[in-house]
Amino acid sequence: MTAPGVGIRMPVSAQASPVAAIARRFSLALLLVVLNWGLVVLERDSYHDTADGHVSVVDALYYTTVTLSTTGYGDITPVTTSARLLNALLVTPMRLLFVVILVGTTIQALTERSREQFRQSRWRSRVRGHVVVCGYGAKGRNAVRALLLKGHPADQVVVVDTDPRALAEAAEAGFVTVTGSATRTEVLTEALVHRASTVVVALDRDDTSVLVTLTARQIAPHVTVVATAREAENASLLRQSGATSVIVTSETAGRLLGMAADSPDTVDVVEDLLSFGTGLDLVERDVLAGEVGHAPGELAPAVLAVVRGGRRYSFDDGEVAALRQGDRVVQVQGPQRAGDAQTGVQP
Numbered sequence: 001m002t003a004p005g006v007g008i009r010m011p012v013s014a015q016a017s018p019v020a021a022i023a024r025r026f027s028l029a030l031l032l033v034v035l036n037w038g039l040v041v042l043e044r045d046s047y048h049d050t051a052d053g054h055v056s057v058v059d060a061l062y063y064t065t066v067t068l069s070t071t072g073y074g075d076i077t078p079v080t081t082s083a084r085l086l087n088a089l090l091v092t093p094m095r096l097l098f099v100v101i102l103v104g105t106t107i108q109a110l111t112e113r114s115r116e117q118f119r120q121s122r123w124r125s126r127v128r129g130h131v132v133v134c135g136y137g138a139k140g141r142n143a144v145r146a147l148l149l150k151g152h153p154a155d156q157v158v159v160v161d162t163d164p165r166a167l168a169e170a171a172e173a174g175f176v177t178v179t180g181s182a183t184r185t186e187v188l189t190e191a192l193v194h195r196a197s198t199v200v201v202a203l204d205r206d207d208t209s210v211l212v213t214l215t216a217r218q219i220a221p222h223v224t225v226v227a228t229a230r231e232a233e234n235a236s237l238l239r240q241s242g243a244t245s246v247i248v249t250s251e252t253a254g255r256l257l258g259m260a261a262d263s264p265d266t267v268d269v270v271e272d273l274l275s276f277g278t279g280l281d282l283v284e285r286d287v288l289a290g291e292v293g294h295a296p297g298e299l300a301p302a303v304l305a306v307v308r309g310g311r312r313y314s315f316d317d318g319e320v321a322a323l324r325q326g327d328r329v330v331q332v333q334g335p336q337r338a339g340d341a342q343t344g345v346q347p
Contacts, residue, residue: 008190009167009177029101032094037064039086046083050075067091068098123155123176129197130156134182134212136166139228139249140202144175158191183211185219194220201227201243206234210241217242280332287327294323305330 040047040060047055047063055063055076063076067087078084131147133140136159144157154174160182161167167177180187182201193199199216203209209227216225227243229235235246259266269280284307296303296315306313306320307328313320320327 009171009179025101029098032098032101033064033068036068036091036094037061039090040064043078043080043083043086046078046080047076048079068095124192127156127192128195130158130192130195131198131200132158132160132188132191132193132196132216133200133202134160134216135202135204136161136163136170137202137204140200143200143202144170144173158196160187160191183208183215185215188212188215188219193223196220196223198224198226201225201238203228204230206230206237210234210237213238213241213243280334282330283333284328284330287323287325287329289325291323292325295321296323296329299329299331301331301333303329303331 037060040055040063041057044055044057044060047060049055049059059076065071066073078087131152133144136144140159140161144159147157148154155176157175158178159167159170159175160178160180161170162179162181164179167179170177178187178191180190182188182203188199193216199212199220201209201212201216203212206229209229213225213227216223224244225242226245226247227238228247228249229238230248230250232248232251235248238246256270259270282304291299296306303315305315306317306323307330308320308324308326323329
């Protein structure tokens, strides 16, 4: 069951939306009313109104609505043969079609609701190892874009936000969305954080990011939490709250600006490394069996760092002079090799 105030929404289907289908049905029903109204107006002298004996244009509209809706009060009736034939041959089929449209719209709305509930239930039963992105602003959208470039399926990304427009964009892009504040336990529970592999906290307020990190860590102690901080002094708070990795946006931007002042080409290289799928890429991968026992410097392409036991070492650190099974290496690779684990040892 969805908690009060929490809404989960599946990705927008490639089929026409139910709102558009209902709008079309409503337009057709309105067209039937207008056509029927016009026929009655043309033949209004053939009708009798028990109130005053005269059928006005407004009376014709009233008669049309009560007739098509099968209400039929009987206060206005056709009295000539032509009017009765018109009702029998044209108005009655219109009345039946009008009822079919109303019933069909109701059935479609109920069917769409049942289908959505079924999709949600099936997704909940199957999803494992997904990524929960808290905040779909500029940082969140770029984080999701990088995930997709690295091969994450769109249906394995869950976006949590409070902004209806951001959530509509995310659903349109093919992501599951959850409406609500990520600081609330029930919201992250609805996003199935306890089954997720990673939580990305991409919010604009550091205090909110700390609360989200604490909440995620409470629900899923072993999930990887990556977060952004606007100010460097708040990075330690995020780490203490359980963030696995913290990106300080203001500090990072300042460093790049300072670097660009003296060496703009260096900044271009850094941007290239951070833009996955074009030019050079930074790739983290497991050490292959054939690489065990070799020094990081013997691998090609170049190794920048080695991760062992959850700790990162520089490639020339004596602690990682020989690679072991279970180590992970961070390499610079060209686009033709990015994502390809078949790297080798330099001869």
